Amino acid sequence: MSIEQLNEQFGIDNIVTFTTGKGDLPCIEVKSPLATATVYLHGAHLTHWQPTGEEPVLFMNSASWFEDGKPIRGGVPICFPWFGPHLVDENMPAHGIVRVKAWDVESIAQDNAGNIVITLATESNDETYELWPFEFKTRFVITVGKTLSMSLQTQNTDDKELKITEALHSYFSVSDIHNVQVVGLEGRPYLDKVAGVDTHAPDGPLHFTGEFDSVFCDTQATCMIIDEAKNREISIAKQGSDATVVWNPWINKSKALPDMADNEWPQMLCVETVNAGHNIVTIKPGDTHAMTSIISVTKIK
Ligand code: TA6
Numbered sequence: 001m002s003i004e005q006l007n008e009q010f011g012i013d014n015i016v017t018f019t020t021g022k023g024d025l026p027c028i029e030v031k032s033p034l035a036t037a038t039v040y041l042h043g044a045h046l047t048h049w050q051p052t053g054e055e056p057v058l059f060m061n062s063a064s065w066f067e068d069g070k071p072i073r074g075g076v077p078i079c080f081p082w083f084g085p086h087l088v089d090e091n092m093p094a095h096g097i098v099r100v101k102a103w104d105v106e107s108i109a110q111d112n113a114g115n116i117v118i119t120l121a122t123e124s125n126d127e128t129y130e131l132w133p134f135e136f137k138t139r140f141v142i143t144v145g146k147t148l149s150m151s152l153q154t155q156n157t158d159d160k161e162l163k164i165t166e167a168l169h170s171y172f173s174v175s176d177i178h179n180v181q182v183v184g185l186e187g188r189p190y191l192d193k194v195a196g197v198d199t200h201a202p203d204g205p206l207h208f209t210g211e212f213d214s215v216f217c218d219t220q221a222t223c224m225i226i227d228e229a230k231n232r233e234i235s236i237a238k239q240g241s242d243a244t245v246v247w248n249p250w251i252n253k254s255k256a257l258p259d260m261a262d263n264e265w266p267q268m269l270c271v272e273t274v275n276a277g278h279n280i281v282t283i284k285p286g287d288t289h290a291m292t293s294i295i296s297v298t299k300i301k
Contacts, residue, residue: 001105010108016116023066028108030116034145037116040072043099044120044140047075051146054297057234059171059268063261071099073259074268076150078140079167081132083245083276095169097131098122098138106139115145123157134158150273151292156283164281167245167274168293170236175229177248177266181205184223184236185244190216191277208269211250217243217277225269231300236271240291242279245272 001009003026006018014031021027021040027047030037038048050056060074071077079095086092093100106119123137135158143149156162174180183205192199193213201216205226222237223244238244247270249257254265273293275281283289 006105010105012108012110012116015110016108016118021066022064025066025068028105028118030118030144032110032114032116032144034114035148037142037144037148039118039120039142040066041103041105041120042066042068043072043101044078044103044122045072045075045099046142046150047072049144049148049295051148051297054232055230056173057148057295057297059173059264061171061260061264061268063259063264065259068102069100070259071095073257074171076171077167077169078152079165079169079274080138080152080154081134081136081162081164081166083165083167083274092131095167097128101128103140111143113145115143118142118144134160134162136162146296148295149292150295151290153288153290154283155288156285159285161285162281162283164283164289165274165276165279166281166291167272167276168291169245169270169272170293170295172225172234172269172271174225174227174267174269177208177250177269179229180225180227180269181207182223182225182246182269182271184221185216185219185246188216188219188221190214206246208248211253212246212248214246215243215274215277216246217279219244223271225271226300228300233298233300234271235294235296235298236273237294237296238273238292239294240289241273241275241293243274243276245274245276246270247272 028039064073103120141151225234
């Protein structure tokens, strides 16, 4: 559909507009009294969310690609139907197959509370079947308001079980990674992917002094990013998710990533809503599984 057709069918006057974004990719611009947001149809990728009266909550990297076939780096990449590298074939794309697909718009509406509810969808086809031989339909429901809700809903349209791992790989904007902390994972066991060891979090909040890439399994906890310099706490609550990943690439990994600016890593922190590691999701034929991340921001003082 053209931008004009998308606006005709799904636009909401002065609040929801389809436009041509970076890389000439089509995107949805939300400007409501409650918040602003930007969602690219490429990968159903939310790149911006800013509640009224707050600074932008998501980090967008200035060197990100905005190209067909390549993932956007920043905002909320959708990792599905696998998280991380493919378990057996290193030639397969990292983090699955849908973050580089063009998703379709299923509906856009304003609810009674003034939130904008955007439903995007994608489903299996010959191309995805080559990469992952299963039939599925996945919807991404984004509710944009003073709070952000993102729900990844996967329906098994196959006649055999689906086994998936998945993530809402959210990049948050922070003042300086050296000066923020994460609460909610105290004392929990995790896989430290940098050191390659299983270990335990400290009893207190997480602090960051170097590259941090950790998978916390078996946790449904709400996490908080405490950012005193920005006078805010970002709450990451979740449903249908049994793992949380925390990531900052630090200086060397940033330099090694071709689509990451060298000097922006201090301003980002990923706290990801995940099912991965041994937290694998099994979906029976005909069933639907939902994983939801609910983001809210409060002032510290
Ligand atoms: O979620 C953390 C992680 O798995 C890291 O290991 C790093 O690979 C990051 O995702 C980014 O992955 P990407 O494929 O987007 O470069």
